[in-house]
Amino acid sequence: MTFTSGPVRVRVPATSANLGPGFDALGLALGLHDDVAAEVTAGGVRVAVTGEGAGELPDGDRHLVVTAMRAAFDVLGAQPAGLALECVNRIPQARGLGSSSAAIVAGVLLARALVVDGAAGLDDDAALRLASELEGHPDNVAPCLLGGFTVAWTEPAGARAVSLPVAAAVRPTVFVPGERGLTSVARAALPATVPHGDAALTAGRAALLVHALTADPALLLPATVDRLHQDYRAAGMPATAALVAALRAAGVAAVVSGAGPTVLALSQVPAGFDAGTDWRRWELPIDVSGARVARGRLGHAERDPVAAGRKS
DSSP: OOBOSSOEEEEEEEEEEOTTTOTTTEEEEEEEEEEEEEEEESSEEEEEEEETTTTTSOOGGGSHHHHHHHHHHHHHTOOOSEEEEEEEEOSOTTSSSOHHHHHHHHHHHHHHHTBTTHHHHSOHHHHHHHHHHHHSSSTTHHHHHHOSEEEEEEETTEEEEEEEOOOTTOOOEEEEESSOOOHHHHHHTSOSOOOHHHHHHHHHHHHHHHHHHHTOGGGHHHHTOOOSSHHHHGGGOHHHHHHHHHHHHTTOOEEEOTTSSSEEEOSOOOTTOOOOTTEEEEEOOBOSSOOEEEESOOOTTTTOOSOTTOBO
């Protein structure tokens, strides 16, 4: 295996998973991005982080991007002597916007790009399977890789996904709190079984949500009803549950973003709606392209830690 000379860079989008009833299956790529550049060096691992998580994230091989790169290099057949990374993070950490999936996807794609003919040894389907194995489930890595609205599932051979076009009227808004959440804690709140009626209702709404997002956004409010996970998690993030309830009472198709605590609104939020000072409100476009790889270092615009174009 031969490594390429010079740096490569990748831009990876934030994602929102579940979207209400689509637990562990549905996801949406959002126009808020991390930019990461990497190159092979003679030895050691250096990671420079600016923006979200700066001064908090682990360095060296313990950094999640590096961990994902190491896993991809193993698949490709060899490890480089050293690595140098520059990370400009805009996706809030531990808020339910896919920051870990973005890091994993960035690492897998950077490693592939740093190997001559890397795509031959790790094609797009294999990259999705590896990223899903590293993350534990495909609902966030799928939209991060593919862009748009994705439906993901897992077969014996690993994760698979499809990306579907989103209706133009769908304009996501996220409400991001200052507090953080942990996916492991949110999953621990889920029961081992749920009533058959709740499962049947949620399955029907998940099917309706695919139609609502792709063809008829007028149905987004009934399509985002969920009885599999959000109510069980409400006690652990009461402010999130209260905001979802307030938005839905105002006619907005609001859900918990991923495992929370961010709230995602899929339909227009009334101009006068006030979430309070504890929430950052961003209107974000849908990222239709997914992760994008290029040659060279990060440019001036890519090094800006502020998310260009987002409204708050």
